[in-house]
Amino acid sequence: MPSPHPTKAQAHTRLVEMKGIEKRFPGVHALKNVHFDLRPGEVHALMGENGAGKSTLMKILSGVYSKDGGTVLVQGLEANPQGPREAQDLGVGIIHQELSLMNDLTAAQNIFIGREPRLSFGRLNEKALNAQAEAIFFSMNLALDPKESVGNMTIAKQQMVEIAKALSYRSKILIMDEPTAALNDKEIAELFVIIRRLKEEGVGIIYISHKMDELKQIADRVTIMRDGEYVGTVEAADTPISKIIAMMVGRELESEEVQIPDLSKAEMALEVKDLNRGKEIRDVSFSIKKGEILGFAGLMGAGRTEVARAIFGADPLESGTITVHGKACSIASPSDAVANGIGYLSEDRKHFGLATGMDVRANVVMASLAKFTDQLGRLDEDQMQEITKDYIRQLDIRTPSDTQEVRLLSGGNQQKVVIAKWLLRDCDILIFDEPTRGIDVGAKSEIYKLLNSLAEQGRAIIVISSELPEVMRLSHRIAVMCEGRLTGILPGGSKTTQEDIMHLATMREAAMQPVGEAP
Amino acid sequence: MTAAHATKRSSIFSHLIDTGAHQKMLAFASLILLLVGFSIASPNFMQVSNMLAILQATSVNGVLAIAATLVIITGGIDLSVGTLMTFCAVIAGVILTKAGLPLPLGLIGAIGAGALCGLISGTLVAKAKIPPFIATLGMMLVLKGLSLVISGTRPIYFNDTPGFDQIARGSLIGEIFPAFPVPNGVLILFIIAGSAAYILSRTVLGRYTFALGSNEEAVRLSGVNTQSWKMGIYALAGGICGVAGILIASRLNSAQPALGLGYELEAIAAVVIGGTSLAGGRGTIMGTLIGALIMAVLTNGLRVLSVAQEWQTVVTGVIIILAVYADMVRKSKTG
Numbered sequence: 113m114p115s116p117h118p119t120k121a122q123a124h125t126r127l128v129e130m131k132g133i134e135k136r137f138p139g140v141h142a143l144k145n146v147h148f149d150l151r152p153g154e155v156h157a158l159m160g161e162n163g164a165g166k167s168t169l170m171k172i173l174s175g176v177y178s179k180d181g182g183t184v185l186v187q188g189l190e191a192n193p194q195g196p197r198e199a200q201d202l203g204v205g206i207i208h209q210e211l212s213l214m215n216d217l218t219a220a221q222n223i224f225i226g227r228e229p230r231l232s233f234g235r236l237n238e239k240a241l242n243a244q245a246e247a248i249f250f251s252m253n254l255a256l257d258p259k260e261s262v263g264n265m266t267i268a269k270q271q272m273v274e275i276a277k278a279l280s281y282r283s284k285i286l287i288m289d290e291p292t293a294a295l296n297d298k299e300i301a302e303l304f305v306i307i308r309r310l311k312e313e314g315v316g317i318i319y320i321s322h323k324m325d326e327l328k329q330i331a332d333r334v335t336i337m338r339d340g341e342y343v344g345t346v347e348a349a350d351t352p353i354s355k356i357i358a359m360m361v362g363r364e365l366e367s368e369e370v371q372i373p374d375l376s377k378a379e380m381a382l383e384v385k386d387l388n389r390g391k392e393i394r395d396v397s398f399s400i401k402k403g404e405i406l407g408f409a410g411l412m413g414a415g416r417t418e419v420a421r422a423i424f425g426a427d428p429l430e431s432g433t434i435t436v437h438g439k440a441c442s443i444a445s446p447s448d449a450v451a452n453g454i455g456y457l458s459e460d461r462k463h464f465g466l467a468t469g470m471d472v473r474a475n476v477v478m479a480s481l482a483k484f485t486d487q488l489g490r491l492d493e494d495q496m497q498e499i500t501k502d503y504i505r506q507l508d509i510r511t512p513s514d515t516q517e518v519r520l521l522s523g524g525n526q527q528k529v530v531i532a533k534w535l536l537r538d539c540d541i542l543i544f545d546e547p548t549r550g551i552d553v554g555a556k557s558e559i560y561k562l563l564n565s566l567a568e569q570g571r572a573i574i575v576i577s578s579e580l581p582e583v584m585r586l587s588h589r590i591a592v593m594c595e596g597r598l599t600g601i602l603p604g605g606s607k608t609t610q611e612d613i614m615h616l617a618t619m620r621e622a623a624m625q626p627v628g629e630a631p
Numbered sequence: 632m633t634a635a636h637a638t639k640r641s642s643i644f645s646h647l648i649d650t651g652a653h654q655k656m657l658a659f660a661s662l663i664l665l666l667v668g669f670s671i672a673s674p675n676f677m678q679v680s681n682m683l684a685i686l687q688a689t690s691v692n693g694v695l696a697i698a699a700t701l702v703i704i705t706g707g708i709d710l711s712v713g714t715l716m717t718f719c720a721v722i723a724g725v726i727l728t729k730a731g732l733p734l735p736l737g738l739i740g741a742i743g744a745g746a747l748c749g750l751i752s753g754t755l756v757a758k759a760k761i762p763p764f765i766a767t768l769g770m771m772l773v774l775k776g777l778s779l780v781i782s783g784t785r786p787i788y789f790n791d792t793p794g795f796d797q798i799a800r801g802s803l804i805g806e807i808f809p810a811f812p813v814p815n816g817v818l819i820l821f822i823i824a825g826s827a828a829y830i831l832s833r834t835v836l837g838r839y840t841f842a843l844g845s846n847e848e849a850v851r852l853s854g855v856n857t858q859s860w861k862m863g864i865y866a867l868a869g870g871i872c873g874v875a876g877i878l879i880a881s882r883l884n885s886a887q888p889a890l891g892l893g894y895e896l897e898a899i900a901a902v903v904i905g906g907t908s909l910a911g912g913r914g915t916i917m918g919t920l921i922g923a924l925i926m927a928v929l930t931n932g933l934r935v936l937s938v939a940q941e942w943q944t945v946v947t948g949v950i951i952i953l954a955v956y957a958d959m960v961r962k963s964k965t966g
Contacts, residue, residue: 235835277853
C-alpha cells in the first residue's frame with residue numbers, strides 16, 4: 113500500500129528515526145552508517161567518548177550540519193533541516209554543551225532571542241516578554257528573575273536559563289548535551305524532575321552525558337557510539353554500567369583500588385593555616401606530605417578552586433600562612449608560587465593552561481624559557497626539542513611530533529602537555545583542578561596512573577574533583593569543603609564511603625563541628 | 632494619564648542610565664567637575680553664549696559618535712564615519728548646487744548615500760566576513776577618495792540653496808525662547824540621540840545590536856538571521872553619518888571634500904569615554920553624549936584659558952586613557 117504520507121498513528125510511534133547517516137569532514141569520516149531513533153516520552157541516552165560522533169549526529173538533527181547520506185524522519189516525515197530555525201519549526205530543540213547565552217542580556221531576553229513579542233514597527237513588547245519568561249520559570253518551579261542579567265548568574269542558573277529557552281520552543285524533541293556538567297546534586301535533582309514531567313507530556317529527550325550514574329536514574333534506553341560508528345542500543349534498566357563502558361571503549365576497563373603508601377617518615381611539602389577571604393575561604397587549614405595525593409571534594413561553589421587559586425597566588429588572601437618545605441612563604445602572585453615550586457593546572461586548560469595555537473614544544477618550555485636562554489637572550493631550540501621529546505616519551509604524550517599544534521591533540525594529551533610544562537619548571541607541589549574534565553573514559557585511567565607515578569616520585573599532589581568516584585579512586589586522604597570551610601579530612605581507600613563525603617560536603621554552618629585533622 | 636506617562640518616561644530614563652551605570656556616573660561626574668573647574672578658573676566660561684558654543688561644537692562629533700556607538704555595541708568598529716560624513720555632504724552639494732534640485736531631495740540623497748555606504752560596510756563585515764576594522768578602514772579611504780573625485784577637489788558652496796545654512800545654524804528654540812537660542816544642530820543631535828536610545832532599548836533591531844556583541848554564535852544558533860540584522864545596524868549607522876554630513880555642510884555652508892579624516896577617532900574617543908565597551912555587548916547613547924560633551928568642554932575650556940591647541944590634544948589623549956583605566960579598575964574590583 114504505497115502512500116506518500118504516513119498515517120497519524122505511524123507518525124507517532126517514533127519521534128525521530130535516523131537511518132544510515134553519513135557525514136564527512138575534510139580528512140575525517142565523522143559518521144559511518146549511524147542509526148538512532150527516539151520514542152515519545154522516553155529519555156534516550158547517547159553515549160560515547162569524545163570524538164565518537166554524538167555531537168555531530170545531534171547537529172545534523174538540529175540543522176547545524178547537513179548530512180552526506182542516510183535518511184532522517186521527524187514525526188514520520190522526511191526532514192532535512194537547514195539551519196536552527198528550520199529545526200525549531202520541526203519541533204527539535206537543543207541545549208548546547210557550551211552555554212550559548214548572551215551574557216549582557218537578561219534571562220527573558222535570552223530565552224526569546226529571535227522570537228521577541230513585538231508591537232508595531234519592530235518595537236519590543238518587553239512586558240509580554242518578561243511575563244512569558246516568568247510563566248516558563250513558574251512551570252519549571254524555578255525562582256529566577258526574568259530581568260536579571262545572565263552574566264551575573266551562576267553557571268547553574270545559566271544552565272537553567274538554557275533549559276527554559278529550549279522548553280519555550282514547545283519542542284517535541286529535546287536534545288540535551290551534557291546538561292548536568294555544571295550543576296550540583298540538588299540542581300540535578302530539580303532538572304530530573306523537569307525531565308520526568310516532560311516525559312509525561314510525551315516529549316522525547318535525547319540525553320548526552322559522560323556521567324554513568326545518571327543513566328540509571330533517568331535514561332530508558334542507551335545508544336552507544338564509537339569512532340563515528342553505531343555500536344548498539346540497550347535498555348538502561350537491565351544493562352550493567354560496566355557493559356556500557358566496555359561498548360564505549362571497545363574493551364573492559366580494570367578498576368583499581370587506591371594504594372595508600374606509608375608516609376609516616378615523609379617530609380611535609382605544604383602547610384596552609386587559617387586561610388581566609390570573605391565568604392569564599394573561611395579558616396582553611398591543611399597540610400600535605402611529599403608523595404601524597406590529597407583529594408578535595410565538595411559541591412560546586414564550596415570554595416575548593418578558590419583555595420587552590422589563593423595558594424597559587426592567583427587571587428589575594430585576607431589572612432593566613434603558607435609554608436612550603438618548612439619555610440614560610442609570602443605568595444602574592446603566581447610567579448611567587450612557581451618560584452616556590454607550586455604548579456596549578458586549571459580546569460579550563462584552553463583558557464588558562466595552554467596556548468592551543470602553538471606547538472607542543474612551545475607549550476612545554478613556556479614557563480621555563482630561562483633554562484634555554486643564553487646570555488644574549490637567544491633560545492636554544494635543539495635543547496628545547498630534546499627536553500620536549502623526553503617528556504613526550506616519559507608521559508606517553510600521543511602526538512606525531514613535538515611541533516604539532518596543541519589544539520589538534522586530544523584532551524588527555526593536552527593535559528599531559530600541561531603536566532610536562534610544570535614538571536620542567538621543577539614544580540614538586542602540583543594542584544590539579546578537575547584533571548579529567550573533558551577527557552575520555554579510556555584516557556582517564558591513564559591520567560590516574562600518571563598522577564600516581566608523580567606521587568611515587570615524591571611530589572605532593574592536590575586533586576580537586578567534582579566526581580566522587582575519581583576522588584575516591586585517587587586520594588590518599590580526602591579533604592571535604594562546604595561553603596568555604598574545610599568540614600573534614602577523611603582517610604582514603606575503602607574505609608570512606610560516598611555517603612561519608614556527602615555528609616561533610618553538605619555540612620552547613622549551623623551543624624559545624626570542630627575539624628579533626630588526620631595524621 | 633500623568634502617572635502612566637511618568638512611569639514610562641522614568642523607565643526609559645532608568646534604562647539609559649542603568650547599563651554600564653558606573654562608568655557613566657564617573658563620566659557624568661567628570662563632566663560636572665570640568666564645568667565647575669573651568670567656571671572657577673575663568674569668568675568667561677560659564678556664559679550662555681559659551682555654553683551654546685560648546686553644544687554647537689558637540690553636535691557633529693556627537694552625531695558621529697552615536698553612529699559609532701551602534702556599530703561598537705555589535706562588537707565591531709567603524710573607522711569610516713568621518714569620511715562618510717564628508718562624502719554625504721558632497722552628495723548633498725552635487726544634488727543641490729550642481730544639479731539645482733530642491734532642498735528635501737538633497738537631504739534625502741545625503742542620508743540615503745550614508746545608509747547605502749553603511750550597508751556596503753555591513754555586507755563586507757557580515758557576508759564577506761572581513762574584520763570590521765579592515766572593512767571600514769578600506770571604506771574610509773574609498774570614501775575620502777570619492778569625495779575628492781566627485782567634487783573635483785574643490786569645496787561646493789550652498790549659496791544657491793537659501794535656508795541650507797539655517798539647518799544647523801538657525802534656532803527654532805530661539806524663536807520661542809529668545810533667551811536660549813539653542814542652535815538647530817544641537818536640537819538635531821538630541822533628536823538623533825533620543826531616537827537611537829529608543830531603538831537600542833525598545834526595538835528588535837536594538838535587541839540584536841546588544842545580542843550580536845554579546846555572543847554572536849548564540850544568536851545565530853537561536854535561528855536569527857544575524858547577517859541581515861548586522862547589515863541593518865551598519866546601514867542605520869551610515870544614515871546617521873549622513874545626518875552629520877548635512878550638519879557640517881550647513882555649518883560651513885559648503886561641502887569641504889578634504890575634511891573628515893580624524894573625525895572617526897574623535898567619535899570613537901567619545902564612545903569610549905562614555906563607557907561603551909569596545910568588546911561589544913554593552914553601551915549607551917547617554918554615555919556617548921556625555922563623552923562627546925566632555926571632549927567639547929575640554930577643548931572649549933582650555934581655549935578660554937588660552938592653553939595652546941597642541942596641549943588640548945595631549946589632554947584629550949590622557950582623558951581617554953584615564954577613562955578606560957577607570958573602567959578597568961572598576962571591572963577588576965567587581966570581578
